[in-house]
Amino acid sequence: MMIADSQVHLWGDETPDRPWIPGGQERLRHMGHLTSLGPDFLIGQMDEAGIDRAVIVPPTWDRDRIDVALQAWRRAPDRFRIMTRIPLDDPEAAKKMLQSLRDEPAVAGVRLTFSFEVERDWIHDGTADWFWPYAEEHDIPVMMLVPRHKDKVARVAEKHPGLRIAIDHMGILGNTTDDKIAPFIADTVQLARYPNIAVKISNIPSFSTAKYPFTNVMPYVKQLVEAFGAQRCFWGTDLSRQLGKYGVGYKEGVELVTEHMPFLSDREKALVLGEALCTWLRWDGR
Numbered sequence: 001m002m003i004a005d006s007q008v009h010l011w012g013d014e015t016p017d018r019p020w021i022p023g024g025q026e027r028l029r030h031m032g033h034l035t036s037l038g039p040d041f042l043i044g045q046m047d048e049a050g051i052d053r054a055v056i057v058p059p060t061w062d063r064d065r066i067d068v069a070l071q072a073w074r075r076a077p078d079r080f081r082i083m084t085r086i087p088l089d090d091p092e093a094a095k096k097m098l099q100s101l102r103d104e105p106a107v108a109g110v111r112l113t114f115s116f117e118v119e120r121d122w123i124h125d126g127t128a129d130w131f132w133p134y135a136e137e138h139d140i141p142v143m144m145l146v147p148r149h150k151d152k153v154a155r156v157a158e159k160h161p162g163l164r165i166a167i168d169h170m171g172i173l174g175n176t177t178d179d180k181i182a183p184f185i186a187d188t189v190q191l192a193r194y195p196n197i198a199v200k201i202s203n204i205p206s207f208s209t210a211k212y213p214f215t216n217v218m219p220y221v222k223q224l225v226e227a228f229g230a231q232r233c234f235w236g237t238d239l240s241r242q243l244g245k246y247g248v249g250y251k252e253g254v255e256l257v258t259e260h261m262p263f264l265s266d267r268e269k270a271l272v273l274g275e276a277l278c279t280w281l282r283w284d285g286r
Contacts, residue, residue, distance in 0.1 A: 003254060004053035004274030004283075005046075006200045006236030007143075007168065010037055010069050011062040024061030033059075033240045039072035045239065046079070049250030053274065053283070055236075056082045057111050057143065064097070066107070073106035081108035081283060083143050088112060088122060091130045098140070108281050109141035109164075114149065115174060124152045132156050136163040141281060143200070147173035150187040157194040164280060166198040166234060167191065170207075170224060177209050178216055185220045192227035198280055199228050201272060202236030204256060205246040212248060213260040222263045230268035234277040 012018055013036050046054060056069040064085040073080045084107050086094040101107045112131075114123045122128045123146060135142055141164040146153055150171060157165055171188030172181045191197045201221055208214035225233050237253045257264065257273055264272065278284075 001270050002053070002274040002278060003051050004055070004235075004277050005051060005239065005250075005253075006055050006166070006234040006277050007057050007202050008037075008042060008054045008237065008239045009033070009059040009241075010039065010042060010056050010072060011059050012036070012038075012065070012068050018062075018065075020061040020063070027061055033244045037240045038068060039075050042072060042239070043076060043079075045250055049254065051250055051254075053079050053081075053278070055108065055143075055277070055281070056080055058082070058085050060085075060113060060116060070106055077106065080106065081281060082106050083109050083111035083141075086110055086112075088119070088131060089127050094131070095134065098134075098138070102138075108283065109143065110135065111143045111145075111168075113145040115145045115147055120148070123149050132160050132163060136160040139164075142166070143168055145169065147171060147176075147184055150191060153197070154191060154194065157191070157197050161194075161196055164196055164198075166200055166280065168200050169203045169238070170199060170201060170220070172207055174206070177207055181207050181217070181220060185223055189223055189227040192224075192232075197228075198232040198234060198276075199224055200234045200236045201225075202234070203238040203241065205242055205248050206238075212246075212252060213256055215260070218261060218263075221261065225264065225268065225272070230264065230271040231276050231279070233272050234280070235272050235274070 056072060058066050058069055064087060066082055066084050069082045084101060086097055088094060113119055143166045145168040167188055172184040188199060204214055204217055208217045210216050235257055242248045257269055
């Protein structure tokens with residue numbers, strides 16, 4: 001079985017030559033992340049648990065840099081792909097950046113965040129409008145943290161049917177737990193009608209106040225799999241948060257799917273754990 005994690009963060013330490021966004025250290029502490037996470041640590045964790053591949057998503061506090069992610073890719077180019085961040089509110093700079101990465105095999109697509117205050121309205125106030133046709137034209141897959149404004153996501157998907165969109169963290173607002181996630185799940189389920197939208201079954205521990213294996217969240221996961229089909233559901237850990245705040249490692253993360261999602265068939269488990277993600281990214285071979 002191909003096991004591929006749809007979301008891990010790697011980042012460099014904050015230094016005078018590498019400033020984070022304002023409040024980055026506070027955000028790191030609040031989210032329970034490790035102090036830092038580099039290629040050696042990640043590869044060691046993957047090897048220990050038998051994880052074949054991972055998609056590296058640079059974190060918001062490290063701005064739009066992907067140098068640490070590229071270090072991991074150079075160490076093991078068959079095991080990593082990167083979803084780069086872009087300055088979405090500066091179209092010319094973003095296009096220049098994307099053009100420079102066009103022939104970079106490490107970069108598989110773009111990750112957008114519409115969750116934090118400075119970016120929250122960009123999906124509906126016109127800031128992001130330039131990007132959708134550009135990404136569709138250049139066949140750039142997009143992973144999107146978008147707990148709100150899913151009606152706008154629906155309109156984008158309908159207008160740009162060639163645009164591949166994956167909704168991060170099941171579409172749930174951060175720091176929302178237990179049955180309070182229900183309205184976010186319901187909104188995400190409505191997006192399943194669009195065949196160009198997929199969903200990341202990721203960051204499960206943060207959405208439950210229960211202990212592992214977070215059984216109270218599983219009915220919501222089942223709703224998503226039934227709506228999207230396993231071929232459009234991608235398992236992911238957000239490993240730095242999962243380890244730093246909840247003490248849940250890769251072994252337990254995989255077993256959430258293999259042992260604690262009885263509603264999945266063996267074939268569906270294989271899809272969710274990696275095959276579906278690799279197909280979506282057109283990440284061929286093993």
